[in-house]
Amino acid sequence: MPYVNIKVTREGTAPGATSTTPGQKAALIKGVSDLLFEVLGKPHDSTFVVIDEVEMESWGVGGVTVPEYRRRSAGGGEAAV
Template sequence: MPYINIKVTDEGVTAEQKKRLIEGATNLLNQVLDKPKSTIFVVIDEIMTDNWGVGGETVTALRKK
């Protein structure tokens, strides 16, 4: 039962993009690991940019630069 967790910032990822991520990740594990698609779980977490840090700064601060 493979589990994939995709984390993205909450900056306008569309429903269509999420659909494509879920389909693509599912297909990849199906092809590489030969796992049945019905057993592959994909979860997308959208993280506020204040809660995501890179290089000691929040993404919110980096986007303002």
């Protein structure tokens, strides 16, 4: 009966995408459900997974929004944060 909530910034990480793709969501759902079965023996049918995509300007880290954080980090290899 696990409940898993995954929050990510809404942005494309696949070519041409501007948000998480249906295939990526399906992969996250399968991966998390498999993990809970493997580690805790939870049956797949009893695991709920909810994926929330959050606008980048609504997500903060380092005291600033994600876009601002990345601008400051540019050149420092942190663009994928």
